[in-house]
Amino acid sequence: MRKVAVIGIGQTRIAEHWDKSLKELVGDAILDALMDAQINAFDALFIGNMMSASANQQQNIGAYISDWVGARGTESMRVESACSSGSAAFRAAVLAVASNEIDFAVAAAVEKMTDSPGAETTANLATAADADWEVSHGVSFIALNALIMQRYLHEYRWDHSSFAGFSVNAHENAMNNPNARLHIPITKEKYNRSPVICDPITLMDASSIGDGAAAVVLVPFDSLIVNDNKTITVIGSAAASDTISVHSRADPLWLSAAEKSAKQAYAQAGISPTDVDLFEYHDAFTIMAVLSLEASGFAERGKAPKLALDNEIQLSGRIPVATMGGLKARGHPVGATGMYQIVEIIQQLRGHAGKNQVAGASIGMAQNIGGSGSNIITHILSNEC
């Protein structure tokens, strides 16, 4: 395929943006990305979003947003795959630019979850699970994750407290990210004292939702006149699916869609997990961080908690994760999260991550999970052009 480069990024702070509508939020991110790319027009807009139909009573948001950002007339479509909608929109844009049909693409993602007319968040999130076989029986999204975590602790004989490091690291990294939802440092002791939400998941295992938007500008690599240190290329892009319901899986503790998409992306990039300098994983709950690390080849099955216990996941560790705070503390505006991951990897690969810079980062990987592992998308980016 035609090699694809990302030349512009933008993001809003993740917060309860009661003063901003969905289009205002994503408009801010898109305009920042266009400014960063130093362009003022584009050919197509790919929008990742999960819950605008229910939370905002607004669909057809491709056209809606094109018009708002001054690109009236431009091709636009919305892409949805629950919490992996952000990276699905990025992937759709990568394919479009690779096809030779689109030269300047904007991929953006947004979620406006608070202070909205239909903001029953738990019900809206539940649409990512199986309506017939999970939701209608009252199993909420956090309950599904709690069942998986319970089984993991039992099967591999870990204590709940062994997961503390993932949350402590995320909160620590978020401290230096001005766009993060939470600027609250936590300790292992605080993690251990945290109230249970859905046993064994505690408040400190769960990510924080919020309103937010992120955007990137993609172009064919060969079209670049100047190849400065702001240019990042996509060297791996793959997606895979799994059963939507957790109970249908042969092994609920193995994210087969993570394994499949990661292996495809590694093969495209010609690398192995040891070549990855940082990993933006999908820590919606700490159990998902653990399963993602294992299925992607960063830890053996049942051993990922050891990475945290051994301090391997810190910025200076063997595999830095959640380098800007992750879903846990940067925040999780569900359908937008995948685009934040891409934007943060680009900040790292440009060397613009400030106090959180991973020294010498040249290859970054993002993995975005929709549902309880039913739709998983892996991207690998590089600053070596």
Added chain:
Amino acid sequence: MRKVAVIGIGQTRIAEHWDKSLKELVGDAILDALMDAQINAFDALFIGNMMSASANQQQNIGAYISDWVGARGTESMRVESACSSGSAAFRAAVLAVASNEIDFAVAAAVEKMTDSPGAETTANLATAADADWEVSHGVSFIALNALIMQRYLHEYRWDHSSFAGFSVNAHENAMNNPNARLHIPITKEKYNRSPVICDPITLMDASSIGDGAAAVVLVPFDSLIVNDNKTITVIGSAAASDTISVHSRADPLWLSAAEKSAKQAYAQAGISPTDVDLFEYHDAFTIMAVLSLEASGFAERGKAPKLALDNEIQLSGRIPVATMGGLKARGHPVGATGMYQIVEIIQQLRGHAGKNQVAGASIGMAQNIGGSGSNIITHILSNEC
């Protein structure tokens, strides 16, 4: 771009399928398309759907449907642009195959609107309009179309009865389409006696919603070993947007996104409107049929009703439209409609349209409209390989 061929098609009847869920409906269409293509596996699934979040309380339907059709693990995403979601999914699949990243793609579209937990259809359809500036003031979708039609009748001095031919033609063609929603022949007299729904739109101006699904299989043209008469190629694919709200347009009687996408598609195909043998337009309301014909170059501004009065739109006319019944009588399962248009054009170009066959059809065009003209996608297909 890599030339893309369509080698399989499938569709369900459009009806009130109270015995079928969303996944069962679309599963039937996908399995028919795979049987038609004589393949049993594929690389990626692109699903067009508008209202599963609200009508079915189910999102993330890419993974959901992949699993149901026996393709667990396969990449899948949902594409949404209101009533043009079906053709948006087709376009996303075209771009994916053209990119060299995907070899076997399935594009499918589905809408399950009746007998569903959240089947408040008027409210669900309204999410295609501007929530802040149209819907919140109580302007429903049909009301927006009625305002446009009223203005058209005034501006160009047509009687309402001049629109009769579009509906009569659609109902006549649906008689021979076993998958059509309505098998009810109508006359000009019946059209003229039809009850007003939203002045000046009458029941006979409005399309019929329903449950339905359609699907196609796409492959790179160069990969085909056998090039039989079932192979159809995509020679034009373009999308454009407009303001989501009707009042923001300089001219509410001109579908600028139809003009823009049609012109791009003609240029890609190297043809002009006179080369088009049949046109599957988006006659959600007769006024949209008229505006689509004008913006796509089949009639001068303000003159499209003359095409119907002069019997130019029939199967043997200058520009046959709604050849299998159109949205009016084949039916309008909103997010699936665009895929039905593609499937029907392929039936015609294969010479498999039965009593409705357009003699010698070699180039067919589909135009799918999202919102009140805010997202319009035009495809041109050919049987000359």
